[in-house]
Amino acid sequence: xxxxxxxxxxxxxxxxxxxxxxxxxxxxxxxxxxxxxxxxxxxxxxxxxxxxxxxxxxxxxxxxxxxxxxxxxxxxxxxxxxxxxxxxxxxxxxxxxxxxxxxxxxxxxxxxxxxxxxxxxxxxxxxxxxxxxxxxxxxxxxxxxxxxxxxxxxxxxxxxxxxxxxxxxxxxxxxxxxxxxxxxxxxxxxxxxxxxxxxxxxxxxxxxxxxxxxxxxxxxxxxxxxxxxxxxxxxxxxxxxxxxxxxxxxxxxxxxxxxxxxxxxxxxxxxxxxxxxxxxxxxxxxxxxxxxxxxxxxxxxxxxxxxxxxxxxxxxxxxxxxxxxxxxxxxxxxxxxxxxxxxxxxxxxxxxxxxxxxxxxxxxxxxxxxxxxxxxxxxxxxxxxxxxxxxxxxxxxxxxxxxxxxxxxxxxxxxxxxxxxxxxxxxxxxxxxxxxxxxxxxxxxxxxxxxxxxxxxxxxxxxxxxxxxxxxxxxxxxxxxxxxxxxxxxxxxxxxxxxxxxxxxxxxxxxx
Numbered sequence: 001x002x003x004x005x006x007x008x009x010x011x012x013x014x015x016x017x018x019x020x021x022x023x024x025x026x027x028x029x030x031x032x033x034x035x036x037x038x039x040x041x042x043x044x045x046x047x048x049x050x051x052x053x054x055x056x057x058x059x060x061x062x063x064x065x066x067x068x069x070x071x072x073x074x075x076x077x078x079x080x081x082x083x084x085x086x087x088x089x090x091x092x093x094x095x096x097x098x099x100x101x102x103x104x105x106x107x108x109x110x111x112x113x114x115x116x117x118x119x120x121x122x123x124x125x126x127x128x129x130x131x132x133x134x135x136x137x138x139x140x141x142x143x144x145x146x147x148x149x150x151x152x153x154x155x156x157x158x159x160x161x162x163x164x165x166x167x168x169x170x171x172x173x174x175x176x177x178x179x180x181x182x183x184x185x186x187x188x189x190x191x192x193x194x195x196x197x198x199x200x201x202x203x204x205x206x207x208x209x210x211x212x213x214x215x216x217x218x219x220x221x222x223x224x225x226x227x228x229x230x231x232x233x234x235x236x237x238x239x240x241x242x243x244x245x246x247x248x249x250x251x252x253x254x255x256x257x258x259x260x261x262x263x264x265x266x267x268x269x270x271x272x273x274x275x276x277x278x279x280x281x282x283x284x285x286x287x288x289x290x291x292x293x294x295x296x297x298x299x300x301x302x303x304x305x306x307x308x309x310x311x312x313x314x315x316x317x318x319x320x321x322x323x324x325x326x327x328x329x330x331x332x333x334x335x336x337x338x339x340x341x342x343x344x345x346x347x348x349x350x351x352x353x354x355x356x357x358x359x360x361x362x363x364x365x366x367x368x369x370x371x372x373x374x375x376x377x378x379x380x381x382x383x384x385x386x387x388x389x390x391x392x393x394x395x396x397x398x399x400x401x402x403x404x405x406x407x408x409x410x411x412x413x414x415x416x417x418x419x420x421x422x423x424x425x426x427x428x429x430x431x432x433x434x435x436x437x438x439x440x441x442x443x444x445x446x447x448x449x450x451x452x453x454x455x456x457x458x459x460x461x462x463x464x465x466x467x468x469x470x471x472x473x474x475x476x477x478x479x480x481x482x483x484x485x486x487x488x489x490x491x492x493x494x495x496x497x498x499x500x501x502x503x504x505x506x507x508x509x510x511x512x
Contacts, residue, residue: 008133009033010086010112013056017129018088021120026098027106027113028086034112035230036085039129041122045075053083056129058122061094069101076102080109090116140231144238147171151242161246161301165189168239172232174224177201178243180299180327180360183394186218187301187358194404206232210240210247210327217247217327247303247327258283258321262332266325266390268383270376277369280334285319290337292366294345295382297389298329300359309359312352317345328393330386341366342410349408360396362389364411392418398509413458420506431504432511437487439508452480453492454505461493 011032014023017039025032037054044050045063057079064072079087087106089098098115106113147167154163161178166189169176175190177197188197200223210218220240222232261279264271271279280287298306306329307322314320314333322331335341346363364385367378388411395417396409423431438449448470456466456477467477485491492501 008036008129008136010036010056012036013039013129014114017125017132018114018116018120020118021088021090021116021125022118023088024115024117025112026103026115028110029112031086031110031112034085036129036133038133039126041126045071048075048078048082051079051082051084055084056086056088057084058088058090058116058125060090061098064099065094069099072099073101073105076105076111076113077109080106080111084111086112086114088114088116090119090122092117092119143171144235147235148238148242151239155242155246161187161243162189164239164243164246168220168222168235172222172224172235174222174232175200176223177204177221178301179219179221180217180393183397185358185397185400186299190223194401198401206230206236208233208236208240210244212244212326215326217244244327258285259323262321262323262330262386263325265332265379265382266323266330266386269379271379272376273369273378276379280319280321283319283321285321285334287319287334287369288336289369291318292335292337292341292368293382294333294335294341294366295364295385295389296331296333296345296349296361297364297386297393298331298359298361299327299393300329303327303329306359306361309349309352309361313345313348316348316352328390330390332382332386335366342412346408346410359407360393360400361408362392362396362411362414363408364389416502417506417509420503420510423503423507428507431500431507434500435504435508437489438484441487447483449480449484449487450505450508452477453484453501456481456493457498457502457505461498 009032013036014025014032035054036056039056039058040051041058042050043059043062045067047057047063051057064075067075076087089095089102091097098113103113105111150167151164154160154167157163165176165178165187169189175197176188177185177191177200178187179201180186185194185197185201188194188200191197191200201221204221204223206224207219207221209216210220220236220243222236224232257279261271261276261283277287296310298310300306303324307324310320310322310329310331310333314322314331318334318336320331320333322329324330333345335344338344342363342365346361349361349363367381367385369378392409392411392414395414398417399409399414400406435450438453441447442449452466452470455469456463459465459469463474463477463481467474470477472480481493490497492498
């Protein structure tokens with residue numbers, strides 16, 4: 001699907017339709033990318049009420065002759081307040097130069113005023129420019145129609161979200177990135193890797209929010225130039241509806257009773273312990289007093305990818321109920337009593353979700369059934385756990401920037417990053433200063449020292465394991481560690497400072 005031309009902006013009209021008039025921009029040079037909806041000529045002084053905004057007004061100033069400076073300033077101010085794209089003023093007939101007070105007022109109001117120094121018939125300019133404007137609008141309407149049809153076709157095909165982003169990227173002519181409601185990178189089209197996708201998110205001129213029932217479930221971001229921003233936003237907005245349907249459609253949920261139970265728990269509805277256990281059993285999940293329930297939250301380009309991985313994990317352990325709520329997949333995995341149910345669940349998810357490369361899973365702490373009170377205490381605890389897992393998807397995704405191959409994270413390993421967001425200003429400044437030499441070194445030399453130290457500390461200071469994760473040789477790992485010690489002036493892997501260094505890295509990641 002070829003991209004249509006961008007609607008005409010003020011710069012386009014000056015370069016292609018007013019070039020014969022020798023135009024010179026006198027004010028608001030930074031506003032030449034404003035879209036022009038129509039080109040109109042008039043010598044009427046009180047033209048403002050007849051304009052609707054977006055016009056380029058052509059005049060020789062005949063209607064301003066004989067008026068005082070204050071009235072001419074009011075004329076410019078009124079045009080600016082009406083949203084006129086610009087005022088093109090032909091000199092030589094009525095005025096030898098545009099009056100100074102009009103130029104000063106245009107500068108103050110940020111209204112582009114263009115001095116036309118040669119005669120060019122206004123009727124010719126209006127005819128050519130308005131024909132081009134109408135032609136661009138028709139092309140844009142055709143493009144929107146084709147894009148809408150392609151997006152809805154993907155809803156019933158195997159292309160899904162990835163296919164939708166491809167059509168959208170072709171229509172806009174720029175890369176597209178899809179972010180989840182918790183900040184996770186769900187999908188992208190037209191980028192080489194995740195880092196390139198995040199650069200687009202950080203500096204993109206166009207983005208729209210995807211909402212369902214008034215709640216945000218994701219965000220679409222387009223790359224490209226500032227000039228194409230308004231057009232890109234219009235096409236992103238067109239795609240938001242079909243994408244919302246794709247992100248929230250039913251997938252591999254399993255039991256409808258179990259899905260409803262999870263939805264109610266996420267919503268915070270109190271459920272008595274006996275009723276909760278009965279509904280789990282009705283969902284086909286075997287529960288004993290010794291059983292443990294592990295909460296999981298996930299985001300993926302298509303929720304069915306995460307649902308499928310959770311279903312396989314639940315089948316390999318003790319059972320599962322799950323539901324997709326506003327494009328985030330929430331699950332409760334019931335496991336038999338085990339020394340480390342969280343680690344067991346995380347390992348099973350890694351194995352089950354090996355194909356879900358864009359998915360991000362967060363596994364929370366296990367809760368037991370045997371010591372639960374008869375009331376709604378268990379459901380309340382699960383509400384807190386599931387919501388916390390969902391909130392920490394964003395933290396997990398920041399770790400994925402440095403380790404894109406990771407998919408599964410535990411809530412306990414994200415605690416330091418969560419704490420980094422709540423640290424007071426004084427301690428935050430100390431932690432920032434602690435890591436500052438490494439950050440400065442990486443900024444100036446493009447080095448990976450902060451990432452290397454983070455990986456090394458998170459993996460028990462095992463050089464072998466760290467080298468494997470960073471995809472470097474062990475000797476290179478030792479060289480980096482020596483460089484880190486030299487830059488900092490101390491050994492950050494010593495037990496007495498390792499915890500502080502991890503917290504400092506968490507603060508750095510939060511600030512970044």
